Amino acid sequence: MKMIKTIFAASMFTLTCNVFAxxxxxxxxxxxxxxxxxxxxxxxxxKTLGRLPTDTEMGSVFPTYISDTKGGFIVETSNRVTNDIVIASKITPIVDNIYNQWLVPKSTWVKTYGELPVSSEFQSFKxxxxxxxxxxxxxxxxxxxxxxxxxxxxxxxxxxxxxxxxxxxxxxxxxxxxxxxxxxxxxxxxxxxx
Structure with missing residues (x-):
């Protein structure tokens, strides 16, 4: 029994190291x-869509979804919304009403797209x-x-x-x-x- 527990613990350690490297x-x-x-x-x-966060989004966790390459989607990252970011979005959905959207620091956005969005409604940027x-x-x-x-x-x-x-x-x-x-x-x- 002790041997089984040792093997189980070692396999869990290996799995944990692989998954959480x-x-x-x-x-x-x-x-x-x-x-x-x-x-x-x-x-x-x-073009990329961009908007400022709404007041109700401030401090909330914002998931970024990507395609799972099988007709669905998965969460790639989750980040907290602050007033120093722009919410970026692809124009077309991954599936149904799920879009690839991500957070971009305002300073990075300006370097990448030239100007900041001016409202919490999506605008198109090249x-x-x-x-x-x-x-x-x-x-x-x-x-x-x-x-x-x-x-x-x-x-x-x-x-x-x-x-x-x-x-x-x-x-x-x-x-x-x-x-x-x-x-x-x-x-x-x-x-x-x-």
Missing amino acids: APVEFQKIPEIMAKFEHAQVFVKKD RIKTIKAILIDTEMLKLMGSKDGKTATIKVSWSDNGMTVYKDGYLANYEYGIAPEEMKETYERVKENK
Whole structure:
């Protein structure tokens, strides 16, 4: 019986370590950062909706939903609404009335879109800022401590739990990942002037 309890405890410890592994700060991995020297440049194709939070949203927890690639959705992150953020949204829903919406610090929003929204009603904004992004391959996932060879968790400033990145997705030169489906639907490569 004692042996069974020991095996059970060890397996639970392993499971806990795998599920709750600390997010990795990919900016501290030289092999990954070297890839950004030759990274492709992208810009968002579509406009992004943006609005200021309402008074009733202040201090509340705001979930960000993404596609589960099976016709449904999952929660990617949850963050607290403050008066220093803009609520961003894709124009089309993931499914039914569920939209991919996320919180952006106002200073980042201005650098990315040029101006702040002026109300709590969504307005349309065109991204002015480009990103450099690199493809997430098997080697990169290993460098980031992937447990399943398909995903890894990177450190981000807006969530203590980090952000999941996916094989065949991209790492952006700031601090986030772009899932393969989102990259295909949302971004286009910027042609370089020669």
